[in-house]
Amino acid sequence: xxxxxxxxxxxxxxxxxxxxxxxxxxxxxxxxxxxxxxxxxxxxxxxxxxxxxxxxxxxxxxxxxxxxxxxxxxxxxxxxxxxxxxxxxxxxxxxxxxxxxxxxxxxxxxxxxxxxxxxxxxxxxxxxxxxxxxxxxxxxxxxxxxxxxxxxxxxxxxxxxxxxxxxxxxxxxxxxxxxx
Amino acid sequence: xxxxxxxxxxxxxxxxxxxxxxxxxxxxxxxxxxxxxxxxxxxxxxxxxxxxxxxxxxxxxxxxxxxxxxxxxxxxxxxxxxxxxxxxxxxxxxxxxxxxxxxxxxxxxxxxxxxxxxxxxxxxxxxxxxxxxxxxxxxxxxxxxxxxxxxxxxxxxxxxxxxxxxxxxxxxxxxxxxxxxxxxxxxxxxxxxxxxxxxxxxxxxxxxxxxxxxxxxxxxxxxxxxxxxxxxxxxxxxxxxxxxxxxxxxxxxxxxxxxxxxxxxxxxxx
Numbered sequence: 001x002x003x004x005x006x007x008x009x010x011x012x013x014x015x016x017x018x019x020x021x022x023x024x025x026x027x028x029x030x031x032x033x034x035x036x037x038x039x040x041x042x043x044x045x046x047x048x049x050x051x052x053x054x055x056x057x058x059x060x061x062x063x064x065x066x067x068x069x070x071x072x073x074x075x076x077x078x079x080x081x082x083x084x085x086x087x088x089x090x091x092x093x094x095x096x097x098x099x100x101x102x103x104x105x106x107x108x109x110x111x112x113x114x115x116x117x118x119x120x121x122x123x124x125x126x127x128x129x130x131x132x133x134x135x136x137x138x139x140x141x142x143x144x145x146x147x148x149x150x151x152x153x154x155x156x157x158x159x160x161x162x163x164x165x166x167x168x169x170x171x172x173x174x175x176x177x178x179x180x
Numbered sequence: 181x182x183x184x185x186x187x188x189x190x191x192x193x194x195x196x197x198x199x200x201x202x203x204x205x206x207x208x209x210x211x212x213x214x215x216x217x218x219x220x221x222x223x224x225x226x227x228x229x230x231x232x233x234x235x236x237x238x239x240x241x242x243x244x245x246x247x248x249x250x251x252x253x254x255x256x257x258x259x260x261x262x263x264x265x266x267x268x269x270x271x272x273x274x275x276x277x278x279x280x281x282x283x284x285x286x287x288x289x290x291x292x293x294x295x296x297x298x299x300x301x302x303x304x305x306x307x308x309x310x311x312x313x314x315x316x317x318x319x320x321x322x323x324x325x326x327x328x329x330x331x332x333x334x335x336x337x338x339x340x341x342x343x344x345x346x347x348x349x350x351x352x353x354x355x356x357x358x359x360x361x362x363x364x365x366x367x368x369x370x371x372x373x374x375x376x377x378x379x380x381x382x383x384x385x386x387x388x389x390x391x392x393x394x395x396x397x398x399x400x401x402x403x404x405x406x407x408x409x410x411x412x413x414x415x416x417x418x419x420x421x422x423x424x425x426x427x428x429x430x431x432x433x434x435x436x437x438x439x440x441x442x443x444x445x446x447x448x449x450x
Contacts, residue, residue: 016220024224027300028231030440034300053189060196068213069220071301071314071342071349074204078197086190 015058018042019065035146037112039066041154043081044111047088048104049162055085073126080118084111101159108151116144210345217346221316224298229443232297290409292330292446293321301349311355311379313338317447318346328360328401328408328448335436336360336401336412337445348447352439353414354379362414363402364393364431371402374414374433382415382433389429393420399433407450 022038039062047055059081066077088111096103120134134140203209237257295315302311317323327340329350338358342349351358355376362384364370370391377383387393397417403410415433422429 020220020223020227024227024299025231028228028235030235033234034231056189056193060193064200065216068216069224069299069314069347071312071344075197075201078200082193082197 011054011057012061015039015042015061016065019062019069022062023066023069032146032149035143036150036154037115037147039081040084040112040115041108041151041158043085044088044108044151045104045154045158047085048092048099048107049166052085052089055088056082059085072123076119076122080115080122083118084115087111087114101156104155104159105152108155109148112147112151113144116140116147214345217344221298221346225296225316228296228298228300232441232443235440291449293317293323293449294444294446295321295323295348297443297445298347311352312341313350313352313442313445315348315350315445315447316346318348319343320345322449323348323447324407324449326407327450328412330412330446330448331437331442332444333437334413336408336414337435337437337439337442339408340447350445352376352379353382353435354439360408360414361402361404361406362399363410364391364417365398365400366391366393368392371404374399377432381418382435384417384431384433386428387430389422389424389427391429393417393429393431395419397431399431407448409448409450412448 018039026034026036026038028034043055043059043062046058060078063078063081067074070076088107091107091110096107120140124134200209204213295317297313298316299314300311301314315323315329323340323343325340325343328336329338329340331337336353338350338352338355339360340348341351341358353360353374353376356378358376360374362372362374364372364384364387368391370387370393372384372387374382374384382399384399395417399414399417401408401410401412401414413436415435417431418434419432420429421431
């Protein structure tokens with residue numbers, strides 16, 4: 001029981017710190033550094049290597065913090081992270097069933113694209129400025145390119161880091177016995 | 181028929197999400213949010229300063245076109261390293277900024293609330309066309325929508341566009357849709373509205389063709405239609421565009437302070 005309490009406390013602390021880093025530190029950086037979506041990367045990484053339950057708990061904590069801190073409508077981040085994780089789980093169960101670097105790369109880039117589409121669409125829906133649809137804005141595509149770059153980079157880094165720590169992603173080969 | 185498990189994480193998430201949104205909409209979550217914001221505000225402010233130091237350093241590196249710029253960059257690098265290594269020096273710097281601000285405010289008899297920037301928020305998620313600042317003072321401190329925000333030098337840098345109990349969002353004068361009632365300090369005292377342009381400069385539109393404006397003229401707030409007092413400097417005119425066949429002319433204004441390096445500012449309470 002006490003172990004579980006500590007586990008949850010550590011998860012809350014880490015996710016809160018990540019949300020705070022995303023909100024204050026990364027936002028103050030110049031382009032392209034500030035386009036690195038730390039929370040999204042961690043959530044995708046969690047659903048890829050661990051499980052959906054932990055990823056959803058993480059999304060709840062980080063999403064709540066970002067919703068409290070930011071000036072978007074409350075629930076903006078929570079709903080986006082929820083949709084992202086559901087899509088990730090569906091893709092991992094039906095399409096990208098193995099755990100390779102290419103899978104993680106494809107997942108990261110695909111979900112970064114979906115995250116941007118979803119967040120821009122939601123902001124566009126709730127915005128009063130309907131002058132230009134977000135898909136026709138150069139800034140949208142520029143942000144997407146930056147974010148995909150960071151996602152790919154973090155996927156490579158995290159995958160190799162995970163390969164050192166765990167044996168789960170190491171390939172195994174069936175040895176054929178030679179009969180005389 | 182497929183039964184939904186009670187401990188289904190998706191179901192739990194949706195229930196908690198619904199509960200949070202409901203509690204937030206009726207305001208029951210507000211005390212919790214305020215406590216949490218109170219706890220993280222000092223940390224946010226430090227994180228922002230750290231990011232800003234890096235941003236400043238990066239900006240200086242990009243501008244290394246001449247030897248003097250290199251010297252400046254190295255000087256600022258030394259300053260950055262010194263500041264990073266010594267929390268005390270940062271406090272001294274912050275103190276002097278606040279003193280400067282206090283002097284400006286007392287000289288002009290303005291009532292103001294000093295605030296620290298805790299984050300930057302893009303106008304449209306990640307957009308580079310303009311950015312808003314989030315400060316650590318809100319409705320509880322007397323901050324209200326439409327109030328002007330000045331830098332340590334007394335230059336108006338933006339206005340409050342959204343507020344929460346303990347934080348507020350500010351649009352910068354260079355951000356699109358951040359409009360200010362302005363006047364040019366020329367003979368005719370030309371009046372108009374300034375608007376941000378791509379997050380870089382300020383544009384003053386709809387100036388009658390007959391008004392004489394020239395590069396170098398100072399642009400100030402006109403004090404019309406809002407909570408911003410008259411006489412706060414917005415910037416200097418750097419370019420005037422007037423076509424003989426047009427009814428209006430417009431001017432490009434350059435802000436007097438670097439809006440990328442703001443960490444401390446004051447909200448003017450009218």
